Amino acid sequence: MSQFKTPVAVPLAPALPRKKQGVSPCAACEVRHLAVCSALETDDLEELDSILTHKGLSAGDTLFDEGEPATHVYNLTTGCLKLYKLLPDGRRQVTGFLFAGDFVGLANSEDYIYSAEAVSDVNLCSFEKHKIDKLMNSHLSLEKRLLGMARFELAEAQEQILLLGRKTAKERIASFILMLSERAQRRGEPDNPVEFPMNRNDIGDYLGLTTETVSRTITRLRKSGAISLDSDRSIVINERDNLVDIAEGF
Amino acid sequence: MSQFKTPVAVPLAPALPRKKQGVSPCAACEVRHLAVCSALETDDLEELDSILTHKGLSAGDTLFDEGEPATHVYNLTTGCLKLYKLLPDGRRQVTGFLFAGDFVGLANSEDYIYSAEAVSDVNLCSFEKHKIDKLMNSHLSLEKRLLGMARFELAEAQEQILLLGRKTAKERIASFILMLSERAQRRGEPDNPVEFPMNRNDIGDYLGLTTETVSRTITRLRKSGAISLDSDRSIVINERDNLVDIAEGF
């Protein structure tokens, strides 16, 4: 699956020579304000840095598979990752797309409950779970931050349940475009046009649709004027209010 | 909607005269081992008891509506509650059924993100949110417990996403019957026959199906021999392994 466009993705915050410096690489991290790591004071970041390793994945690479022992948690610093579950006959449900600043592994207990694969080239901070657990005991703000993130993800999961249980294909696609737009904005990136790192098949597996239905539905939204396509992977929102109405089922 | 079979549900742990006794009513709570409250030592239960009030609802009563300020969290001690979201045209998605020991309000932040309605007569322990927050600061075990519960609920939400996105009606019904069975067992109740407090319409709104499809699918499972019906609200699992295979898509 791996495409190896670039042999290995370049870490955002490369592992510096571990001299005893006063400054942790984490202090310079561009996505810290988005990530778990924002829970820690600058003073504590050296400690955080001492327990993490950087990891790069090329598009298509697998980070871990459902059912493996969940030894690590990760923080995504660049790129896009997809999480998915499989049924025995190969039906696939993408349970989430993760972007810079997102945390991987919140829901996992003993074993990973989903597989994780790089959609684009990706950089991660990797933490051994037992080390994070230990850090949590001494830094309560970290635990609070994780609880906050879990609550947020729970709310998002329930939106997705509403989407999958009761929305039409058109409503699902509109919701998806808006979600990607809003998440890009939260990361401080432009919210329009919306950039799609994933292909139509992944979108379908996320929205409970087939590739063909995704394609046809995007075409219909395009012909209605609500959106335009810069390219397959870049959608311009022409009528945001209209798209919001469609997404919410008005 | 309210049926008032019994005028008001009777609290499991009735509010005793608040004399300075050594023993908290919480200490005698039958569902404590299932609930958030299990995070606290017996010594701390008096403190917990001092910030809670008991609340009873009749079947059909509303606990709160989506969009209201989220002032309280609750712990269900008896009965069954459903959580749901609505689309503007009335389409409804039940996001969860809650039973004795379950916690209500984990995902909510400022406002409730779903409505909550009693499926059967229900008893609850009600906590003002700011008081629970304060208690969390002094009792870290409570925070850990909430994080653990949030992680568990996240894992369950992802199972539900797989179900709604990729499973057939037959697979959904089989999964649902097994889920109710397993949850009854966790509460220390018989896991067979499976008791259904909710009607076919609620089941449909939970599984992303219509009443009619729920009914037809149950009929087909019955005719195949996998299950039998004691009554509408009580299903006997005849072939559990078979049902598991169906639920998982084999």
Place this chain on the structure above:
DNA sequence: CGATACATTGAGGTTTATCAATTTGTGTGG
């Protein structure tokens, strides 16, 4: 420039929804 993967479009089929009628179950009042 050709190979390959991805996206789009079309024709037809399947599952599930919708609409309507009937049956079953439950509680109430005589």
Place this chain on the structure above:
DNA sequence: CCACACAAATTGATAAACCTCAATGTATCG
């Protein structure tokens, strides 16, 4: 205890949304 009224569940006929299978178009990369 029975008859009635009402709600819920089931069953049937038909329709719609989406899926499947197949072909064609398009972009990308060596």
